[in-house]
Amino acid sequence: MSAPSSTIRIGSRKSQLALVQTHWVQGELQRLYPDHTFEVCTMSTQGDNILDVALAKIGDKGLFTKELEVSMLKQETDLAVHSLKDLPTMLPEGLGLGVITERVDPADALVVHADYQEYKIETLPAGSVIGTSSLRRLAQLRYHYPHLEFKDIRGNLNTRLGKLDAGEYDGIILAVAGLQRLDFGDRIHQAIPAEISLHAVGQGALGIECREGDEEILSILQGLAHQPSTLRCLAERSFLRELEGGCQVPIGVNTSFEGDQLTLVGMVASLDGKRLIKDQVTGTDPEALGSELAAKVREQGAQEILDEIFAEARQNAQ
Numbered sequence: 001m002s003a004p005s006s007t008i009r010i011g012s013r014k015s016q017l018a019l020v021q022t023h024w025v026q027g028e029l030q031r032l033y034p035d036h037t038f039e040v041c042t043m044s045t046q047g048d049n050i051l052d053v054a055l056a057k058i059g060d061k062g063l064f065t066k067e068l069e070v071s072m073l074k075q076e077t078d079l080a081v082h083s084l085k086d087l088p089t090m091l092p093e094g095l096g097l098g099v100i101t102e103r104v105d106p107a108d109a110l111v112v113h114a115d116y117q118e119y120k121i122e123t124l125p126a127g128s129v130i131g132t133s134s135l136r137r138l139a140q141l142r143y144h145y146p147h148l149e150f151k152d153i154r155g156n157l158n159t160r161l162g163k164l165d166a167g168e169y170d171g172i173i174l175a176v177a178g179l180q181r182l183d184f185g186d187r188i189h190q191a192i193p194a195e196i197s198l199h200a201v202g203q204g205a206l207g208i209e210c211r212e213g214d215e216e217i218l219s220i221l222q223g224l225a226h227q228p229s230t231l232r233c234l235a236e237r238s239f240l241r242e243l244e245g246g247c248q249v250p251i252g253v254n255t256s257f258e259g260d261q262l263t264l265v266g267m268v269a270s271l272d273g274k275r276l277i278k279d280q281v282t283g284t285d286p287e288a289l290g291s292e293l294a295a296k297v298r299e300q301g302a303q304e305i306l307d308e309i310f311a312e313a314r315q316n317a318q
Ligand SMILES: NCc1[nH]cc(CCC(=O)O)c1CC(=O)O
Pocket: 083, 084, 085, 086, 173, 174, 175, 177, 178, 202, 203, 204, 205
C-alpha cells in the first residue's frame, strides 16, 4: 500500500508577481507528485505594507521574506517561493535554500513613455527622467549616462506603468523577468545590455526556501532543480554574501558558462555614479568564485564604497 497522500503548504506573498510565481511552482509540483496535494497560503510581509516609503532608504534585509519564514518555523507552511533576488544570502537558523529553479532572462529592461519610442537607453536626450527604485540600476546608469535625471518610483508593476504612461517619467527600468511573468513582455522597449547594467544577484530565478533537514520537502523540491541556473546563482550569492550586501546595495553581476567554466562578472558602484569597480573570475566552484571576486573588487576600493553607503543608511535610520 502506498503512503497516504499528504498536503504540502506553500507560503507566498500576495503580490501579483508572487502569486504568479507561486502558482507556477504549485502547478509544477502537482504535476511531478500527483499523490500529494499542494496548497497555497498567502500572507503580507513587512515590505508589502510600506509601499509609499522609498524602499532604498529602508535597507532592511528580509523585508519581503520574514513573515514567510516565521510561518515555516512554526510548521504552518512547508516551503516558501521567493524571487531569488529578494531572498537574503544569510537565512535564519533552521531554514535553507531548498532549490533554485531555471532562470529566465535576468536582464533589466527599459520601458518608455509613448513620446520616447524612438530612443534607446544610449540615445535618450539629456534631462530625460528615468524612474527606478534600485540603487544598483541608479548607480550604473548615472555612471554611464550622467546627463539623465533619476527619480524614485514605487508600487507594483501596474502602478509603475501607470505613472510612466501618465507622464511622470520618460522611461522606467524594470526586470525583464517580472514584466514577462506578468504578461507585459510587449512593454519591454529594450533589454539593457550587461555592459551597461549588470543585473541583481539571483534576478530572474526563483528560490524556494524550506526547513533545514526536512528531507521529504527537500527531495520533492529537487524535481524543480536546474543545475546551470543553480551554479550561476550560487556564485552570484557568494559574491554578495562576501561583500555583506543586501538587496539594496549597488552591486551587480553577470554569469555565463563556456563548457564547464563559469565566468562571474561583478561590480560595485557609488550612488553618485562617479566610481564603478568591475572585475571578473572564471572557474568551476561557485562559492570560491564569489569570494575570489569579492576579494578582487575589495582590493580596488569596493569596500570603501560600501562602507560609505552603510554609514549613510545608518544615519538615515536615526
Ligand atoms: N525588486 C522587486 C522585484 N523582485 C523580483 C522582481 C522580478 C524579477 C526577478 O524575478 O528577478 C522584481 C521587480 C523588478 O526588479 O523590476
